[in-house]
Amino acid sequence: MSDEAPPHPKSRGAARRAQRRGPTIEDVADLAGVSRGTVSRVLNGAHHVSPASLAAVHQALTQTGYVVNQSARSLVTRRSGTIAFVLSEPQDRLFEDPVLATLLRSCTQLLGDQGSSLVLMLAGTPAERARVLTFARAGHTDGVLLVSTHTGDPLAAQLAETGIPTVVCGREPRQLPFVAADDRGGARLMTRYLMDRDRHRIATVAGPADTPGGVERLAGFRDELGDRVDERLIENASAYTISAGREAMDLLLNRSPDLDAVFVASDLLAVGALQALQAAGRTVPGDVIIGGFDDSAIASATAPPLTTIRQPLPLIAAGLVEVLLDRIAGRSADSRILPTELVIRESA
Amino acid sequence: MSDEAPPHPKSRGAARRAQRRGPTIEDVADLAGVSRGTVSRVLNGAHHVSPASLAAVHQALTQTGYVVNQSARSLVTRRSGTIAFVLSEPQDRLFEDPVLATLLRSCTQLLGDQGSSLVLMLAGTPAERARVLTFARAGHTDGVLLVSTHTGDPLAAQLAETGIPTVVCGREPRQLPFVAADDRGGARLMTRYLMDRDRHRIATVAGPADTPGGVERLAGFRDELGDRVDERLIENASAYTISAGREAMDLLLNRSPDLDAVFVASDLLAVGALQALQAAGRTVPGDVIIGGFDDSAIASATAPPLTTIRQPLPLIAAGLVEVLLDRIAGRSADSRILPTELVIRESA
DNA sequence: CTGAAAGCGCTTACAG
DNA sequence: CTGAAAGCGCTTACAG
Numbered sequence: 018m019s020d021e022a023p024p025h026p027k028s029r030g031a032a033r034r035a036q037r038r039g040p041t042i043e044d045v046a047d048l049a050g051v052s053r054g055t056v057s058r059v060l061n062g063a064h065h066v067s068p069a070s071l072a073a074v075h076q077a078l079t080q081t082g083y084v085v086n087q088s089a090r091s092l093v094t095r096r097s098g099t100i101a102f103v104l105s106e107p108q109d110r111l112f113e114d115p116v117l118a119t120l121l122r123s124c125t126q127l128l129g130d131q132g133s134s135l136v137l138m139l140a141g142t143p144a145e146r147a148r149v150l151t152f153a154r155a156g157h158t159d160g161v162l163l164v165s166t167h168t169g170d171p172l173a174a175q176l177a178e179t180g181i182p183t184v185v186c187g188r189e190p191r192q193l194p195f196v197a198a199d200d201r202g203g204a205r206l207m208t209r210y211l212m213d214r215d216r217h218r219i220a221t222v223a224g225p226a227d228t229p230g231g232v233e234r235l236a237g238f239r240d241e242l243g244d245r246v247d248e249r250l251i252e253n254a255s256a257y258t259i260s261a262g263r264e265a266m267d268l269l270l271n272r273s274p275d276l277d278a279v280f281v282a283s284d285l286l287a288v289g290a291l292q293a294l295q296a297a298g299r300t301v302p303g304d305v306i307i308g309g310f311d312d313s314a315i316a317s318a319t320a321p322p323l324t325t326i327r328q329p330l331p332l333i334a335a336g337l338v339e340v341l342l343d344r345i346a347g348r349s350a351d352s353r354i355l356p357t358e359l360v361i362r363e364s365a
Numbered sequence: 366m367s368d369e370a371p372p373h374p375k376s377r378g379a380a381r382r383a384q385r386r387g388p389t390i391e392d393v394a395d396l397a398g399v400s401r402g403t404v405s406r407v408l409n410g411a412h413h414v415s416p417a418s419l420a421a422v423h424q425a426l427t428q429t430g431y432v433v434n435q436s437a438r439s440l441v442t443r444r445s446g447t448i449a450f451v452l453s454e455p456q457d458r459l460f461e462d463p464v465l466a467t468l469l470r471s472c473t474q475l476l477g478d479q480g481s482s483l484v485l486m487l488a489g490t491p492a493e494r495a496r497v498l499t500f501a502r503a504g505h506t507d508g509v510l511l512v513s514t515h516t517g518d519p520l521a522a523q524l525a526e527t528g529i530p531t532v533v534c535g536r537e538p539r540q541l542p543f544v545a546a547d548d549r550g551g552a553r554l555m556t557r558y559l560m561d562r563d564r565h566r567i568a569t570v571a572g573p574a575d576t577p578g579g580v581e582r583l584a585g586f587r588d589e590l591g592d593r594v595d596e597r598l599i600e601n602a603s604a605y606t607i608s609a610g611r612e613a614m615d616l617l618l619n620r621s622p623d624l625d626a627v628f629v630a631s632d633l634l635a636v637g638a639l640q641a642l643q644a645a646g647r648t649v650p651g652d653v654i655i656g657g658f659d660d661s662a663i664a665s666a667t668a669p670p671l672t673t674i675r676q677p678l679p680l681i682a683a684g685l686v687e688v689l690l691d692r693i694a695g696r697s698a699d700s701r702i703l704p705t706e707l708v709i710r711e712s713a
Numbered sequence: 714c715t716g717a718a719a720g721c722g723c724t725t726a727c728a729g
Numbered sequence: 730c731t732g733a734a735a736g737c738g739c740t741t742a743c744a745g
Binding site for chain 2: 731733737
């Protein structure tokens with residue numbers, strides 16, 4: 018007749034323990050002598066909890082070695098605690114560029130410090146892109162950090178459509194917020210520096226024309242040179258690699274043997290350009306001075322070490338994470354363009 | 366009197382839809398005219414389902430655009446669908462080494478193809494290591510891929526204790542299964558090749574003494590040279606970096622100006638060694654021949670391109686993933702040591 | 714401040 | 730082959 022008797026008042030905990038699972042919130046509650054709700058409250062901010070309960074719960078928490086079951090929590094909160102770091106690039110040279118690696122490391126660290134985890138996803142093929150979209154739609158991720166160096170990446174538009182908080186690394190012409198270095202300003206800085214060294218045949222190995230960074234840096238080069246730019250002193254590299262840098266420099270050298278300075282759009286490219294120059298018998302910085310871009314680890318490892326433009330990678334990573342977290346929290350957050358800096362070493 | 370009437374027979378779906386959530390298994394079941402259980406069965410293998418139901422469910426699945434809620438699934442299956450890729454390294458040069466980046470990329474891809482996702486975790490500090498352990502204990506991950514280049518990494522032991530499936534990349538003296546390249550054999554291959562070029566003052570820039578790879582490669586060098594090894598022709602680099610390679614080579618050159626060949630324990634180190642050699646006025650491969658290890662992207666980008674030992678990175682990644690997946694599935698899986706290969710270019 | 718209860722979306726014996 | 734039901738571990742109004 019008593020219809021409120023629960024089936025097995027105490028058997029849940031016992032059964033669970035028998036299966037050798039970790040302690041649950043209920044175990045903690047039992048030990049602390051409070052309800053599940055109270056334990057949950059201290060776990061999530063500890064507001065509206067009496068000092069006595071708080072102490073008891075903390076005690077029980079450490080005593081049991083409790084660790085939250087994220088699946089259960091996510092199921093109700095609809096927050097995964099996970100951020101997707103998406104590399105939208107043809108696979109091959111995904112990491113050949115140390116800039117990407119550094120960015121990935123910084124973001125992982127920042128996110129970790131803040132309690133989220135980073136899942137890495139590749140999105141170089143249509144199938145992979147579909148996977149990213151499904152993943153995002155399924156709520157596996159609270160937001161995405163899209164690293165896309167190519168203009169017109171289809172994923173950006175698709176991600177924008179899903180409505181899931183997204184921030185892109187590098188200039189993004191679409192509706193998505195982005196964080197980027199001031200590529201154009203940096204290029205001006207370097208070009209101006211080269212001009213000030215009293216060089217008059219200043220060439221540039223520009224980045225690939227389908228990358229926002231490549232376009233911006235070339236624009237900065239043109240800005241500074243004004244009507245002194247000679248189109249024969251401009252060569253786009255086919256990719257951001259050492260060999261592409263070498264090839265572009267060889268072309269430039271053939272076309273304009275009298276060049277006496279060159280601004281190269283990335284350090285990796287500059288390594289190749291340097292090799293081409295030296296192979297052609299030019300001394301650096303005697304015959305030709307050369308400036309790179311990025312200030313990646315390799316810049317100080319070449320002979321001579323590269324004068325370059327420092328990208329504020331730590332700031333970029335921090336900006337990316339901040340903007341994304343703001344968006345996730347429903348706060349508005351604007352795109353950011355971060356200042357670059359000239360680093361003078363020996364190549365120019 | 367009828368005590369089996371459920372409270373709100375149909376209201377769940379309606380409420381849910383009002384909140385603009387994605388379709389659930391229940392929506393699919395309703396549409397297909399079957400029960401939740403049946404939909405779940407087709408989602409998980411489709412055994413014991415009639416062709417008719419199967420068709421109806423598939424139909425409903427695509428029609429609704431259903432995508433599984435992984436949190437809910439994980440809560441019951443206790444499988445997260447996630448693998449942690451843990452980099453147990455001091456932070457600084459985490460990615461300076463292209464080998465790590467390549468490995469990470471391959472593992473991400475392999476895991477993705479197979480339906481799991483990879484969460485990247487750094488474990489260079491005690492706090493980070495604690496985070497990894499908590500993460501693993503909380504069941505956020507089904508297994509861990511530990512990339513640890515230093516001997517005596519405390520994390521390996523701790524991970525072994527937790528009992529969570531783990532496989533380490535690189536030789537691991539402890540109880541954990543590992544996958545590694547045959548460093549020792551590779552070193553022998555290169556040393557033998559150098560000897561066969563009729564060189565008699567063969568030096569080596571070895572890796573740091575606290576890394577299994579460094580130790581193994583040096584052992585291979587000694588194996589092959591036998592009693593012809595001259596201790597003055599051996600120098601350990603302080604790290605796997607370009608500048609460390611340069612420093613070690615300088616030391617060697619000072620000590621033994623007559624050296625005519627050098628086996629360098631990594632390509633990155635070899636880049637530095639090459640610079641040091643050339644800065645000292647030695648021609649390569651004229652005066653000195655030099656062999657690297659790894660066959661990373663930079664090996665073909667130097668001038669002259671590096672003769673080196675190829676690490677079977679794709680195989681290593683595949684092995685890592687296979688062994689881990691086997692372990693997770695409860696199957697036994699042995700450690701693997703994969704063969705290396707000599708790649709002849711121009712430096713030797 | 715705090716307990717009881719509902720509910721998140723799924724899987725999996727259990728019967729049939 | 731298939732439904733009904735229990736249960737995974739947690740959070741969050743809802744009352745008090």
